[in-house]
Amino acid sequence: MHDTTISTKDFQMLAGIVYQETGISLSDNKVDLVKARIAKRMRTTRIPSLKEYINVIENDASEFCCFIDAMTTNHTYFFRENKHIEYMVENLPQGPMHRIWxxxxxxxxxPYSMAIQLAEAGRKFEIHASDISDTMLETASKGIYPKDRTRSVPVPLVRRYFQQGQNKWDGYFKVKKELREKISFFKYNLISDPPRDEYDVIFCRNVMIYFDHETRQHVVNKLYQSLRPGGMFAIGQSESLVGVEHPFKYLRPSIYCK
Ligand SMILES: C[S@@+](CC[C@H](N)C(=O)[O-])C[C@H]1O[C@@H](n2cnc3c(N)ncnc32)[C@H](O)[C@@H]1O
Known part of the structure; x- marks a missing residue:
């Protein structure tokens, strides 16, 4: 039997750890979500009480990573908010190699949706793709997805860029090697890792929605430093830079330029 009762004090302590590590603000209305996700980790690790679980995450780096993974929301899909990708493809000139993050x-x-559309348009590109979650990065590097996850990808593009699984992989699609090789996946924490070398394009979508104002400001300005002058920056459709002090030029909803 697992005792997953979370007192207000425990919740605040756990929310503090998550905020410090990821910048994600877990408000009080997330108590049930946090409880459910921790209960799942406790069942998986067979740790019987919350007190012991807290002790483990404080002392075991690997379970700490699993805990952080469990606290993040990873929902995404192919061709999500595709207007940003279409805009990028239309506006990147033919010819030079483009560095995209x-x-x-x-x-x-x-990143696979970007790669498919850039390849279709004959652009030269390399994509660097990062996340804080090891589990997500592992899935991303394998590039294997259940068939229904590719439902927004036009059928001819599925045929061109995915291999259909057989036997035990029936019902799965794997991104073809030539496309996978265009993308390098790596771990990067938007809160604590330093700015990176200049990119032509940066997409940072549907993560800042979980950040408070101060964290958003820090991340946006760090990403500004990681873009070359004239570079494009996209945030999620339901995100906004209103109230955030930044030097970007507004181009169109959720698209900015350095
Ligand atoms: C909802 S997904 C967004 C995926 C994709 N950009 C999209 O728009 O569909 C948010 C991702 O942000 C990641 N994340 C959360 N905090 C982070 C941080 N501090 N640094 C880097 N990634 C973070 C989570 O692990 C999660 O995979």
């Missing part, structure tokens, strides 16, 4: 790529659907 999908920051907070989750299980990889975003």
């Amino acid at each position: 999908s920051a907070a790529c989750s299980s990889g659907e975003e």
